[in-house]
Every structure is written in C-alpha cells, then in structure tokens.
Amino acid sequence: MTTFQPLDVVRRSASVTTSPAPNRDVEVAKLIDVSKCIGCKACQSACLEWNDLKEPVGVNVGVYDNPHDLTPNTWTLMRFTEWENPTSGNLEWLIRKDGCMHCEDPGCLKACPAPGAIVQYANGIVDFQKANCIGCGYCVKGCPFNIPRISQVDHKAYKCTLCSDRLALGQQPACAKACPTSAIMFGTKAEMVAQAEKNVSILKTRGFDKAGLYNPPGVGGTHVMYVLHHADQPQLYAGLANNPRISPIVEMWKGVSKYAGMAVMGLAALVGVAHYAIKGPNKVSDEDEAQAKRLAEGKS
Amino acid sequence: MTTQTNTGAPVTVRRYSGSARLNHWVMAISFVLLLLSGLSLFHPSLFVLSGLFGGGGTARWLHPWAGLVFAISFMGLFFRFFALNLPERTDIVWLAKLKHVLTGHDEYLPEVGKYNAGQKLVFWIQAILVPVMLITGLCLWAPGLAWMEQTLGFKASIDQQRLAALIHAMAAVLAILVWIVHVYAAIWVRGTIGAMTTGTVTGGWGWRHHRRWLREEVVAHGTTEHPRVTPGE
Numbered sequence A: 001m002t003t004f005q006p007l008d009v010v011r012r013s014a015s016v017t018t019s020p021a022p023n024r025d026v027e028v029a030k031l032i033d034v035s036k037c038i039g040c041k042a043c044q045s046a047c048l049e050w051n052d053l054k055e056p057v058g059v060n061v062g063v064y065d066n067p068h069d070l071t072p073n074t075w076t077l078m079r080f081t082e083w084e085n086p087t088s089g090n091l092e093w094l095i096r097k098d099g100c101m102h103c104e105d106p107g108c109l110k111a112c113p114a115p116g117a118i119v120q121y122a123n124g125i126v127d128f129q130k131a132n133c134i135g136c137g138y139c140v141k142g143c144p145f146n147i148p149r150i151s152q153v154d155h156k157a158y159k160c161t162l163c164s165d166r167l168a169l170g171q172q173p174a175c176a177k178a179c180p181t182s183a184i185m186f187g188t189k190a191e192m193v194a195q196a197e198k199n200v201s202i203l204k205t206r207g208f209d210k211a212g213l214y215n216p217p218g219v220g221g222t223h224v225m226y227v228l229h230h231a232d233q234p235q236l237y238a239g240l241a242n243n244p245r246i247s248p249i250v251e252m253w254k255g256v257s258k259y260a261g262m263a264v265m266g267l268a269a270l271v272g273v274a275h276y277a278i279k280g281p282n283k284v285s286d287e288d289e290a291q292a293k294r295l296a297e298g299k300s
Numbered sequence B: 001m002t003t004q005t006n007t008g009a010p011v012t013v014r015r016y017s018g019s020a021r022l023n024h025w026v027m028a029i030s031f032v033l034l035l036l037s038g039l040s041l042f043h044p045s046l047f048v049l050s051g052l053f054g055g056g057g058t059a060r061w062l063h064p065w066a067g068l069v070f071a072i073s074f075m076g077l078f079f080r081f082f083a084l085n086l087p088e089r090t091d092i093v094w095l096a097k098l099k100h101v102l103t104g105h106d107e108y109l110p111e112v113g114k115y116n117a118g119q120k121l122v123f124w125i126q127a128i129l130v131p132v133m134l135i136t137g138l139c140l141w142a143p144g145l146a147w148m149e150q151t152l153g154f155k156a157s158i159d160q161q162r163l164a165a166l167i168h169a170m171a172a173v174l175a176i177l178v179w180i181v182h183v184y185a186a187i188w189v190r191g192t193i194g195a196m197t198t199g200t201v202t203g204g205w206g207w208r209h210h211r212r213w214l215r216e217e218v219v220a221h222g223t224t225e226h227p228r229v230t231p232g233e
C-alpha cells in the first residue's frame, strides 16, 4: 500500500491563508460496501482500541445500535434499520457504519471560528486539531451529516480522524483492518471509485438494479463513500442524507452576514469619528448654566 | 436677560441614584466583555481579541455567562426606566429635527423630559435585541440547550441551532451599532458622562438638553432639605 503523507494542509479553519496547495494525486478514500456488512461491530471496537477510547456501558432499548448515537468517544457507529422492501416483500436488514464522511467541502471547517482547529490535508482527510479547538460547537452546526460531538469533559470536538496517524506510518485505518468481510476498504480515491464500480455491478447481477456509489456531489464528494444496494434511497439507511450540502443558513451565517456585519460596524465607528472631527463636541454654554441657575433660584 | 450672569460654579442636578449607576455599570462591563468575546468568534481577523481573555477557550465559556449577567442587568434597567421611555408627541417633533440634533443646535429642538427620542430608540431597540440574543444564545450553548430541554421541554434541532447562530450574530451586530451610537452620544454631548459616574449633571446641561426634565426636577426637589438641585458655591 502506498504511504500517504497526510501532513500537507490544504484548508485551515478561520484562516485567510493556507500553505500553497501541494499536489493532490494522493487523495485517499474509505469505501464501505453496506451489502457486505454483517453488523459485527469489529470496526467499532477497533476504533475504540486504536484511539484509546472508552464508552461507558449503556442501556439496551431494544435495538442493536450501541451506543444509541455517536459520542465524543464513539467516532463510528453501526446503525441498524429493518426495512420491508415493498417490491420484493422481503425484510431487509440495512446496516450502515456511520461516522465522518471527510467531505471534500467540509461544513465543519467552514463553520469553525478557531484558526487551525479544523484542517484538511492534501490527501482529503478532515482532521480536528485538539490544541486549537475552543469547544464552541460550531462544527456541529456546520456538518451536514451531524457527526462531530463535543466532550463535556475537556470541551473539545471529536470525530473520526480517518486514522491519519496510522496512514502516516503506512497503515490502513483500524476499522478497515479489523473488518472480517472486507466491507470496509481503503486506498486512493480513484482506486476506491473503481472498486465501487465492480461491487455495484456485482450487486446489479444479484438483482439490486438500483445499487450505486454514494459520493455526494453536494459536498464536493467525500473521502468516505458507501456502496448502497438502494442508492436511489439513501435515507433508508438510518437517515443517510439524500442530497447533503452545507446548509444555506450556515453559508449565510459564515458568508454575507460576516462581510456585511464587519462593514456596517466599521462604518458606524468611522461616521462617529468623522462627525466629531467636523462638528466638534456639543458643549454646554455659559448662557445655559446661567439660565439653569436662574431657574433653580426661582427667578424664571 | 444677560449672558454675563455666570458667577461662581454652576448648579448641579442629580440624574441617577447610586443603585441605577451600579446597575448600569454591571450591564456596561458585561456588554463590553460580550462584545469582545463574541466578536473574537465572529470573524477570523478578530480572533486575536480572544487573547484578552487568555485564549479562545476562555472567551467561549465566559461569553454565555457574561450574557446571563448582561440579560439580568438589562432587565433591571428596563423596569427602572420603562415608564420614562414611553413615547410621546414631542418625540416625533424631535426626530423630525434630527438635522439640528446632529449639528448640535439644541436651541431649535423642543423641550424634552428625562429622555429624548434618540435615547428612547436606543432603549427600545435594545429591549427587543436583548431577549433575541438571550434566546438564540441559549440555543448555541450546551448548558442552555440542556436547560431548555429539561425545563421547557424544547429540544432545538440542528437546523434551529443554525438559525439561532445566524440570528444571534445579526442581532449582535445591530446591538453593537446601537451601542456605538449610545457611547458616541455620551462622549459628543459634553457633560453627559458625569451622569453615570458621579450621578450628577450641571444645570446648564439639563437646560440645554433636557429642559422639561430640569424644570420638573426644580419644582419637585428644588427646595427640599436634601436638594437634588444643588446651587454651586
């Protein structure tokens, strides 16, 4: 496997300048073929183990999802859906490994107000930099997939790193390594797109004629992609976004409202200075004081 | 009537009680803390402001707490000055003569009570913006969200939180604009700052800018034992 150099930064949150863009032919991707997933959660365990995380023992509420949601410790979560296919009448068990999609156009990074708390490497990975994170939770609002979680312990944001630390050493992500069925694959983005085409065509021969690759263009494509047997209905898979994109409210908040806000506040301060320079202070005259004195002494 | 009667110090008039001033300064200090910590997150070029708090993390947690102090102190001033800020006919006349206001020709303006129309506008615009900032601020704050879910049973969706962020930022910009006008007026109109430091203004200040208020003060307190209108020595 190629050694990926994940340390060249192409995007940096809340920063005007980034380092000159290095070449990006080493873009990586993780491909998750949900049709091959058996729901064993080996990936979930491998993630906890490699990242040295612990999830407190939870409560069973009658579903397989454990824990019930992503947390500051659980960066990847198997989400289980039971779906009755109306055309075949079959009960289908749809299992999706949820986690950060490593968007090419990351909403978390766009929303982040802390310089360098979120970066995107040349290989496409979106990574949180703990030292710069201030715990404001703006990334949660920016993300179209509802992924980042803020720790109530250290007030920092957490999510999947795509094992950028392992990649730097020529290792593949822990989840991909642990998966017993090769439902999780890892390589360059081009390799993974080609792999997906093969898997999709196999699924089509098995009767899943709507099978396809989930690499949503609304966020510029992602560096975690799914092969779905029902690619026409991504929402079946525990509410996977149909056509994710950075919310227009976030675009407005982080776009026009900032420029307009800075402009009007600066302008108001300038108008104040100019008014003072032109008019000078509005002073109380001796006449005013004299009139007041007369009033106070009951003479007017 | 001569203009040469100015002998001795001017009369002084009491404008704010000690508790009103304390309330005002709690609000003013918390507002400045909010402005600095809020703006540091508003635009990357302003992130340096977070250094005043020792870093972005501190600015981030301090801001919502300062917000609570601010909202409570604003409420105090709101009820204190509510009645005095009710609109009246002269406000319209005053506003129609805004040109004379801005050129400092107070002699062409109608006699006004304790507050002129400009001050009343500052009061009422902030009275709208503060609750907006408080509610949207709570929606951006983990303890605020938890509190709303527990006591009000309202769980803000991510989309609602996005909207809250946008509205909070826009309301903050408006509040800062109004604040700039407010502070500028206090500096430009000489003799005003004393109202919030010592609690008094000179009679001439009252005569020039709030003549009806001055007349009322003289009638009400001019001759009492602890006169609120004090002739200077």
Ligand code: HEM
Pocket: A113, A136, B031, B034, B035, B037, B038, B039, B041, B042, B043, B059, B060, B061, B063, B064, B066, B067, B068, B070, B071, B130, B133, B134, B136, B137, B138, B140, B141, B165, B168, B169, B172, B173, B175, B176
């Ligand atoms: C009234 C109570 C208020 C509360 C509870 C509140 C709360 C918050 C919270 C939780 C945030 C998110 C970041 C953080 O935690 O620091 C925030 C951001 C902000 N606040 Fe407030 N705030 C309040 C009042 C104000 C006021 C009076 C101003 C203006 C002086 C202000 C200006 C801002 C700004 C500029 C931001 C950044 C917005 C952005 O990033 O676009 N806030 N506020």
Ligand code: SF4
Pocket: A099, A100, A101, A102, A103, A106, A107, A108, A109, A126, A142, A143, A144, A145, A146, A147, A148, A159
């Ligand atoms: S999925 Fe969310 S957290 Fe991951 S890169 Fe995209 S916006 Fe950021």
